[in-house]
Amino acid sequence: MAELHISGELIAAENDRLLAAHKSDYEALGTHLTRRNIDIDAITSKVAEFFVAVPSWGVGTGGTRFARFPGIGEPRGIFDKLDDCAVIQQLTRTTPNVSLHIPWDKADPKHLKAHADAHGLGFDAMNSNTFSDAPDQAHSYKYGSLSHVNAATRTQAIEHNIECIEIGAAIGSKALTVWIGDGSNFPGQSNFAKAFERYLASMLEIYKALPDDWRIFSEHKMYEPAFYSTVVQDWGTNYLIAQTLGPKAYCLVDLGHHAPNTNIEMIVSRLIQFKKLGGFHFNDSKYGDDDLDAGSIDPYRLFLVFNELVDAEDRGVENFHPAHMIDQSHNVTDPIESLISSANEIRRAYAQALLVDRKALSAYQDENDALMASDILKRAYRTDVEPILAEARRQSAGAIDPIATYRKSGYRELVGKERPLSAAGGGGII
Numbered sequence: 001m002a003e004l005h006i007s008g009e010l011i012a013a014e015n016d017r018l019l020a021a022h023k024s025d026y027e028a029l030g031t032h033l034t035r036r037n038i039d040i041d042a043i044t045s046k047v048a049e050f051f052v053a054v055p056s057w058g059v060g061t062g063g064t065r066f067a068r069f070p071g072i073g074e075p076r077g078i079f080d081k082l083d084d085c086a087v088i089q090q091l092t093r094t095t096p097n098v099s100l101h102i103p104w105d106k107a108d109p110k111h112l113k114a115h116a117d118a119h120g121l122g123f124d125a126m127n128s129n130t131f132s133d134a135p136d137q138a139h140s141y142k143y144g145s146l147s148h149v150n151a152a153t154r155t156q157a158i159e160h161n162i163e164c165i166e167i168g169a170a171i172g173s174k175a176l177t178v179w180i181g182d183g184s185n186f187p188g189q190s191n192f193a194k195a196f197e198r199y200l201a202s203m204l205e206i207y208k209a210l211p212d213d214w215r216i217f218s219e220h221k222m223y224e225p226a227f228y229s230t231v232v233q234d235w236g237t238n239y240l241i242a243q244t245l246g247p248k249a250y251c252l253v254d255l256g257h258h259a260p261n262t263n264i265e266m267i268v269s270r271l272i273q274f275k276k277l278g279g280f281h282f283n284d285s286k287y288g289d290d291d292l293d294a295g296s297i298d299p300y301r302l303f304l305v306f307n308e309l310v311d312a313e314d315r316g317v318e319n320f321h322p323a324h325m326i327d328q329s330h331n332v333t334d335p336i337e338s339l340i341s342s343a344n345e346i347r348r349a350y351a352q353a354l355l356v357d358r359k360a361l362s363a364y365q366d367e368n369d370a371l372m373a374s375d376i377l378k379r380a381y382r383t384d385v386e387p388i389l390a391e392a393r394r395q396s397a398g399a400i401d402p403i404a405t406y407r408k409s410g411y412r413e414l415v416g417k418e419r420p421l422s423a424a425g426g427g428g429i430i
């Protein structure tokens with residue numbers, strides 16, 4: 001197989017071409033921030049240390065209930081996916097870890113580890129799948145998995161999750177995200193209390209198999225794939241799960257899994273306060289779980305989420321290390337470009353949140369000065385931090401303009417020749 005990555009020379013040459021303009025922009029922003037008593041280099045260093053994991057499933061083209069339109073050079077399996085993830089990391093220096101989804105990404109852990117090592121990648125949380133049936137499995141998940149009425153189906157789902165932990169332990173992962181599709185489509189179909197009891201009992205079995213230094217994440221979702229009720233429907237239920245399981249259990253917040261107009265940043269604040277925020281599945285949405293690119297629809301909401309995270313960091317909240325992951329479906333873009341752009345948008349929200357004058361904000365809050373408190377947030381959000389993001393990438397040998405460099409590299413055309421057009425390759429609603 002040909003060497004599938006972007007050449008360091010190309011990145012350096014592109015950066016050289018853009019350097020003078022970039023330096024000038026960075027200096028201008030630095031001068032502006034100095035007037036606000038902010039040291040631009042300190043912000044850049046923090047941004048350079050902020051990472052978000054990419055999902056292995058994100059580098060393939062997604063799809064909707066209508067259709068899936070595969071792109072050129074789609075990854076044929078996990079090793080191709082890792083190659084694509086390496087390109088994203090090479091250009092952005094923001095995504096050093098990949099989150100695997102089992103059984104799709106199942107392979108010899110030694111090979112997985114070696115391939116990732118060779119590309120400078122590590123592994124983030126493992127993801128289980130008991131929302132669709134694998135070809136060889138004995139019991140179907142059509143009517144649920146961890147909460148299924150049949151004990152044998154539940155046992156199979158528990159064992160699958162334990163296998164995910166075992167694979168993860170062999171490749172250096174430290175967390176398991178449990179994915180379920182459990183719920184009901186008709187009132188009366190499911191007994192809410194009994195289903196939740198069965199789910200909790202199953203989760204306890206998985207919890208018992210967690211290594212000491214691991215965390216387990218549960219994700220709430222209001223609807224889909226079930227349309228009347230889901231077993232983990234909201235953040236309150238999610239919190240109850242984490243509380244019931246124990247100290248290694250945390251809640252994951254997927255930005256697309258809420259009712260429209262839900263105040264997500266407030267949920268984030270509550271989970272932080274009660275020490276159960278596990279992390280995020282970043283994406284954006286307009287109507288439901290649209291899985292659009294982070295920051296593409298409502299960048300202010302993304303900023304407000306990060307405002308809570310930076311506030312917690314500032315207050316020195318103990319044992320606070322949320323796992324940041326992207327969970328998106330790319331239907332009309334080159335998935336690599338979408339993931340590059342999303343990683344940048346997530347860092348942008350973080351950088352903007354770092355610019356919030358928290359002392360002034362706190363004073364305005366105490367004075368009940370609503371207008372000025374809001375203005376403090378807006379002032380940070382309005383600041384164009386692109387030069388900070390570009391500088392953080394440049395200092396880490398990434399690209400000043402990652403998407404332009406990616407397009408110039410011809411990577412997509414190259415893999416298009418190596419990888420035949422695939423009609424399969426996962427997809428559908430994720």
Ligand SMILES: [Mn+2]
Binds near residue numbers: 219254281
């Ligand atoms: Mn998710």
